Amino acid sequence: MNRAQAPEIKLIESVSLPQFQLLHLDNGVPVYVINEGEQEVVKLELMYKAGKWFEEKNLVSDFTNRMLREGTAKHNARAIADKFDFYGANINTGAGYETAGAVLYSLTKQIDHLLELLVEIFTESTFPDHEFETIVTNRKQKLAVELKKNEFLANRNFVNALYGQNHPYGRVTEFEHYDQMSTADLKAFFKKYYHTSNLTIILSGRFDEQLIKKINQFFGAQGNGGEKASENITHASEPAKELIQHVEKADSVQSAVVLGNISINKKHPDFLKLSVLNTVFGGYFGSRLMSNIREEKGYTYGIYSSFVSYPHGGFIEIASEVGKEVREATLNEIKHEINQLRNELIGDEELQIVKNYMSGRILRSIDGPMKFSETLKGLILYNQDVSYIQQLLKTVREVSSEELLELANKYLDYEKMYKITVG
């Protein structure tokens, strides 16, 4: 046996997508159903168009969502927590830029006990002041701790430089923002956005058809409750004039480094190909940034790049935490790697590895009902069809070094990037 000889590798030529159904409840709420897998579990995700994009005051979207677990007309916060926990379930609420809602994880045999309460928190929440005050106080403390972390500071200075304080993607939270909102703001936001016209449901796991009927009973019987969230809301961004910002921290042993600029999002036709370029650049463990700055130079524990995509915008971000004494050297290496991609074709062998690696990542993104539901959610946010997954695989397989060189010249420009450092 020749151990120097690698076993033969089979390329991934196609993917077969897991089965799923798109149904509509009696009131029109779309429900994506993935009924697969071995374990008798349910993941029930409710997504409302109630994210940060729609708020008029900082924190309102976040706190409206957070307060859903803090009291309804029939149950106080304690009773809500007791009931979800008693049946072994987990409920995670969370607000993003576009949508906000909850994910309920439950054993299939217990879910019947929980649907009524789940509906209740989305329809009859009361936003009690005393619970609100406790959560506000605790969140302020959390912010105080976060503000001591260089990585946190660099990230917030970075998005703020890209978009400015009046844009949801750039807005950073100051202590006084907590005092500038009240439960009245949350109630108004709740009324305006948390209703079935804004709702999409993703149901995954292994269960019988009865569950879909019950979900229809609970969520399909509600009237549509209000107007759909407007598609026409826009926010003006105010990018910072200075591209270079440094905050010195005398006692730091490392500096957090974030670089990047406004770019395209998933809706743009170049995005798929660009995701291949990004993988080569800083999108996986074997990327150029990792190979050079971690594996050759040993400047950092990790360095990554990504084209961050939101429904209304996007940017490229390169982030790392590096030894303080090699901060400038790191920036120079990033610049060097960008220029390499702009000036020289990516070699065949390297490109093939990236293509193979990305094909595997696509397979993993649809393996099992839980994983597939996550991937599906990402598509729903952009009104994309599941054929996007096949299109991604096709692009990965077909994109050429010449096209990537062109994209590098179009989308990677060190001189135009913000360089934000803290530490």
Add this chain to the structure above:
Amino acid sequence: MIKFEQFQLSNGLKVIVHEDPTTTMAVVNVLYKVGSRDETIEQTGFAHLFEHFMFEGSVNIPEFDTPLQNAAGENNAFTSNDITNYYDILPANNLETAFWLESDRMLSLAFEEESLATQKNVVMEEFKEHYINQPYGDVWHKMSALAYKVHPYQWPVIGKELSHIEQVQLSSARSFFFKYYRPNNAVLVVAGHVKTAEIKALAEKWFGEIPAGEKIVRNLPKEPAQTEARTEDVKADVPVNAIYKAYKMCARTDADYHATDLLRDILSTGDSSRLYQELVKEKKLFSSIGAYITETVDEGLFMIEGKLSEGVSMEVADAAIENALEEIKTELISEEEMIKVKNKIEAYMVFGETNILNRAMNLAYFEMLGNPDDVNHETEKYTALTREKLQQIAAKVFRKEQSNTIRYFSNN
């Protein structure tokens, strides 16, 4: 229920196969029975540094990651006090690539000076990122040293100090490898879209010729019973006062383990748990609080940590935690609370099984503990517990003389 088959090669390598035809992927998980507890006090952080070194090329293959990525795979590893665990996830039809790579680095490494030097730098940056340049980042260093006086759990996995990593020599990497990274000290689990017969052939082909090493005999010093409460005060540039309490608890394989774990759930799993409800929501003494256990092969720690609300004194906060623990010791928990934590643990176990990597790692871990089939009997060990048993274990664990407290004061 995780079905599996197992066999052993003549060099001592334990192999476990878990077939799951519903996935297109395969997982190869290699667990080495070596962790930071096998280090000496002069050379801490070594097992973890060595984990990094395992990716730097083996005797016949210049580098680990690239061929695996080329086979559409992904991989990672972690080091704990007790084990070092490596895993590869790849499409099942490229499974042999993982066998080729994992067996070659078990056979022997490239042992190059230059790659050791780079990984020393990378690990020192990891040390700085997570343990120095973070508010409260040094607490685990302090707590390990406070709670353990003779057992090697007295230093954290990352290492006691940066200089230990800086000083590592290639010669010690070599002897460490040939002592611990031998087939008779490892567990190989293959899971996913695979067949046992095929795995038998592949295991024999790739791992069969690797020579066995000497049998590992551990003579770790046993931590003497703690007889006096220990407290350490720290002043640091942190924004908020915090308290950390560690109580001595049993080993992972001890009969009391499951009861201790359920006590943790009662105190801190979910929003309905006692510490959150009583100390955050009702009394508002803490802005956040939680409990966890270290789950170690030798005797471990039951940890409680909380951040104090503004204006609350350390004494009041500490007393409130002790009071909550006293309650479990003196009052039988309700039937309802008992059913709740059992339901919680059952759901946790079933959800854990939805992930194939998790299944593979668990099989390897329970084999290391003694019997892979134990993974399928965990839930029943929890459901068999009584309220009286929990009360009894609470009285055993939550004793002041077995407590270690770090009071972290903000100097702002």
